[in-house]
Amino acid sequence: MDNPPENNITAASSTGKQAQPPRQGLAYEKYTLPCRIEHGELLIDVEREGEQGAAGESFVYSRKHGSETAEKMLRATEGYLLFNPVEPINKPKEITPFFLIQFRQTLTVKPREIYEIMVTFPVDIACMFVAGEQDYTVLDIFSLTEPKYSLYGTPKSGLICRYWESRVYPAAPPSPDPLQEGVMRISIRNTTSRWVEVTQAVFSANEMKIYYNQGKAYTETYMKILSDTSAETGFSITPPPLHLNLEKSLELLAARKMIMSEPKLLMEEGL
Amino acid sequence: MIFNMIVYGEVTLLNIMVALLLFVGSLVIAKIIAINIRRSFRERIAREHLELIVKVLSYFIIVIGIIWALPHIGVEPSGLMVAGGIVGLAIGFASQSIVGNLVSGLFLILERPIKIGDTVEIDDILGIVEDIRIISTTLRTFDGLYIRIPNETVFTSNITNFVVHVARRFEYSVGIRYSDDADKAIGIIKKTIESHPLALHNPPAQVFVDELGDNSVNIIVRIWAPSLEWLGVKMELLWKIKTAIEAEGIEIPFPQRVHWFAEKPPAQTDA
Numbered sequence: 001m002d003n004p005p006e007n008n009i010t011a012a013s014s015t016g017k018q019a020q021p022p023r024q025g026l027a028y029e030k031y032t033l034p035c036r037i038e039h040g041e042l043l044i045d046v047e048r049e050g051e052q053g054a055a056g057e058s059f060v061y062s063r064k065h066g067s068e069t070a071e072k073m074l075r076a077t078e079g080y081l082l083f084n085p086v087e088p089i090n091k092p093k094e095i096t097p098f099f100l101i102q103f104r105q106t107l108t109v110k111p112r113e114i115y116e117i118m119v120t121f122p123v124d125i126a127c128m129f130v131a132g133e134q135d136y137t138v139l140d141i142f143s144l145t146e147p148k149y150s151l152y153g154t155p156k157s158g159l160i161c162r163y164w165e166s167r168v169y170p171a172a173p174p175s176p177d178p179l180q181e182g183v184m185r186i187s188i189r190n191t192t193s194r195w196v197e198v199t200q201a202v203f204s205a206n207e208m209k210i211y212y213n214q215g216k217a218y219t220e221t222y223m224k225i226l227s228d229t230s231a232e233t234g235f236s237i238t239p240p241p242l243h244l245n246l247e248k249s250l251e252l253l254a255a256r257k258m259i260m261s262e263p264k265l266l267m268e269e270g271l
Numbered sequence: 272m273i274f275n276m277i278v279y280g281e282v283t284l285l286n287i288m289v290a291l292l293l294f295v296g297s298l299v300i301a302k303i304i305a306i307n308i309r310r311s312f313r314e315r316i317a318r319e320h321l322e323l324i325v326k327v328l329s330y331f332i333i334v335i336g337i338i339w340a341l342p343h344i345g346v347e348p349s350g351l352m353v354a355g356g357i358v359g360l361a362i363g364f365a366s367q368s369i370v371g372n373l374v375s376g377l378f379l380i381l382e383r384p385i386k387i388g389d390t391v392e393i394d395d396i397l398g399i400v401e402d403i404r405i406i407s408t409t410l411r412t413f414d415g416l417y418i419r420i421p422n423e424t425v426f427t428s429n430i431t432n433f434v435v436h437v438a439r440r441f442e443y444s445v446g447i448r449y450s451d452d453a454d455k456a457i458g459i460i461k462k463t464i465e466s467h468p469l470a471l472h473n474p475p476a477q478v479f480v481d482e483l484g485d486n487s488v489n490i491i492v493r494i495w496a497p498s499l500e501w502l503g504v505k506m507e508l509l510w511k512i513k514t515a516i517e518a519e520g521i522e523i524p525f526p527q528r529v530h531w532f533a534e535k536p537p538a539q540t541d542a
Contacts (some may be wrong), residue, residue, distance in 0.1 A: 095499065146466070149468060149471055151471050158438070244296065248346050
């Protein structure tokens with residue numbers, strides 16, 4: 001990862017703890033340490049503990065968001081914070097790798113037709129401490145949206161999913177807040193010889209690939225309709241076009257799992 | 272012919288070859304069955320249990336082969352069986368519970384009504400399955416006790432598996448005063464449920480007036496939650512519902528009784 005740009009540098013104390021002037025607004029970018037970020041109800045504070053260069057020097061990371069708090073001590077001398085949009089399945093705790101997008105309008109797809117639609121999807125935010133090239137750790141994960149879960153299918157054979165509602169857009173949705181929701185392009189292909197109505201899409205976040213810049217979180221997916229009630233969904237493995245100027249975000253689930261998981265999901269409990 | 276050559280007693284070379292063939296055949300059949308069982312049940316049965324089943328079946332087939340081969344080499348198994356029958360009867364009586372548990376264990380492993388880690392109730396004992404062995408099953412109760420249950424008891428008891436389905440429902444009864452607005456109370460309760468991330472969006476919660484009770488109007492609240500999280504949701508939500516409806520001026524009444532006097536009670540006078 002690159003060195004942080006100068007304009008992100010907050011004056012670093014070289015002699016122990018010193019309060020930093022708060023920086024208004026959080027963005028998907030790098031923050032040199034120590035730093036203090038305010039974004040609505042969210043307050044992130046990283047302070048240096050101990051003399052700079054002395055033994056025992058460390059940083060204390062703390063976050064307050066409503067009633068939720070997190071605090072970590074970091075034994076490091078150099079590095080910076082980086083915020084990334086990540087898979088929306090971490091809050092309030094990781095209970096499922098699946099998420100469901102409920103369309104506010106029913107989409108009716110012509111036989112043997114390919115449509116491209118845009119919807120929004122929720123994002124969680126990972127706060128990483130980056131010490132160097134490929135040398136980082138995830139300090140904290142939080143969400144600026146209220147998570148909600150739902151059951152796709154029946155209690156016997158269904159899936160617990162993170163739930164999200166979205167309008168269906170023919171083109172990019174009008175400026176969603178990238179800290180709360182990303183833009184998902186879904187390529188829908190109806191392989192049947194009948195008209196099919198689609199009201200929801202379920203994805204497995206195991207192979208989710210999110211791309212981002214300061215103003216956008218983005219992912220590309222597909223849905224292959226197999227029958228009136230079933231479809232296959234997954235994430236595109238090709239990166240988005242270069243002109244979008246997006247960087248690839250950290251894949252939290254893929255990093256945690258040593259074994260390869262199934263990249264596709266079969267929606268068998270209805271569309 | 273050489274095959275009719277007497278080797279000993281009335282046993283010819285052909286008899287010995289047939290006996291050998293039966294013995295080797297039983298070994299080959301046992302091996303083929305072992306390979307197929309391993310291949311078919313590799314995903315469904317734990318490795319140690321699968322090996323035990325394979326061994327028991329292999330030895331059984333080999334013993335059948337030996338019993339079949341013995342008459343060809345001049346040994347009558349019926350004689351051995353009479354001798355062994357009495358011993359077998361004694362051993363059988365002594366070990367009938369062990370055999371019962373063993374057979375039940377095999378069926379439990381094949382049928383798999385419970386898995387390690389499931390929260391279950393067996394024979395009125397509630398706990399988490401720690402291990403399923405060939406003779407017994409062990410549970411860890413919620414107060415930390417280790418309980419070993421013979422597999423025969425497990426197999427013949429009613430088993431309630433609380434986590435076999437991905438979602439489950441729980442229920443509260445909330446009483447409000449007759450003078451309170453039940454529709455308003457229902458609205459507040461629904462809103463409180465909606466604000467909890469793990470109270471599932473679908474299946475939707477059911478909130479309705481169930482009974483005009485002696486002391487209160489009783490509202491039934493039915494909520495679905497992920498099976499692994501339902502207890503935490505249940506513990507959190509009841510108090511949230513209570514505080515939310517009280518914050519809106521709706522009270523949960525105490526038991527009360529209206530007394531009617533046949534005659535007007537005497538007026539109280541100050542002493």
